[in-house]
Amino acid sequence: MEQVIRLPGQQYDEESGLYYNRHRYYNPGQGRYITQDPIGLRGGWNLYNYPLNPVSEIDPLGLSMWDDAKSGSCTDGFCNALSFIIGPSKFDSxxxxxxxxxxxxxxxxxxxxxxxxxxxxxxxxxxxxxxxxxxxxxxxxxxxxxxxxxxxxxxxxxxxxxxxxxxxxxxxxxxxxxxxxxxxxxxxxxxxxxxxxxxxxxxxxxxxxxxxxxxxxxxxx
Known part of the structure; x- marks a missing residue:
């Protein structure tokens, strides 16, 4: 059985040879994405680079920033779960x-x-x-x-x-x-x-x- 899952959660596309990352494709040979970051400059100055740190900086959909979780601005999904670990303590009052x-x-x-x-x-x-x-x-x-x-x-x-x-x-x-x-x-x-x-x-x-x-x-x- 062929393994198509690449770390961290990327899916290998046999026809193109690229890795599918939900919102864009990653070229493992070039070490970069082939299209610009969908969140624009909010993700950094380089619109094509890979974050290089899948262990401590996790973004399954590629649409959230590490800073969102760290600042406490996100309240749903994985970003919210991550915010409990690296974000500020939150209170009812x-x-x-x-x-x-x-x-x-x-x-x-x-x-x-x-x-x-x-x-x-x-x-x-x-x-x-x-x-x-x-x-x-x-x-x-x-x-x-x-x-x-x-x-x-x-x-x-x-x-x-x-x-x-x-x-x-x-x-x-x-x-x-x-x-x-x-x-x-x-x-x-x-x-x-x-x-x-x-x-x-x-x-x-x-x-x-x-x-x-x-x-x-x-x-x-």
Whole structure:
């Protein structure tokens, strides 16, 4: 019996000598596809190359990107299954996603005396997740350049306030923090050096704080 299946899941076409990859054909002699990538430049600058890493970068249909799974933007099929392995943790509530993100970064923020932050995004199945935090300075952070992945919406942001410093009210939202949340029409979450978890709720026009929800000291890990 002739074996027509080639790794990874390609099917050998006896008439053409090419490998069938669902949406296009691969030429094993040339080491490239014979037609352009159907997802265009979203798959990279080279429209004909093979990813070269079928072990860690898997795309059975050739229409999804590794980044889709890693960013959390996909919610169905194999991409969604892969996202459980390499993507962000997802939660039923925006607040839980923000709390998890701040629990993961507040220690580093206190140790370095640097503000960190990112966005809280909601996918099409109403699951929430945090983007990877970026760093700012000891007294500021700019999130304006950040965006949620495609097919998701931005519902909130989160940030930390570094370490305790004289002259700064590190354990509460600053007036600028609050005004930015209203200007951008999104809720805001805060992690402070004394372990407080804060929230600006723009719908209810409230600012609330929960004590002892986060680490309150620098722990070298």
């Amino acid at each position: 925006e607040e839980d996603a923000a709390l998890d993100a701040l629990k993961n970064i507040n220690n580093q923020s206190i140790c370095s005396g640097t503000e960190y932050g990112g966005l809280i995004c909601k996918d099409v199945k109403n699951k929430y997740f945090a983007t990877t935090p970026i760093s700012g300075t000891n007294d500021g952070l700019t999130l304006s350049a950040l965006a949620c992945p495609q097919n998701t919406t931005n519902s909130a942001d989160y940030h930390t306030h570094g370490m305790e410093e004289a002259g700064y009210e590190n354990n509460k939202f600053s007036p600028l923090d609050i005004s930015d949340n209203y200007k951008n029409y999104r809720n805001g979450y805060l992690g402070t050096p004394d372990g407080t978890f804060g929230k600006v709720d723009i719908s209810y026009k409230t600012v609330t704080y929960q004590k002892n929800k986060l680490t309150d000291h620098c722990e070298i890990r």
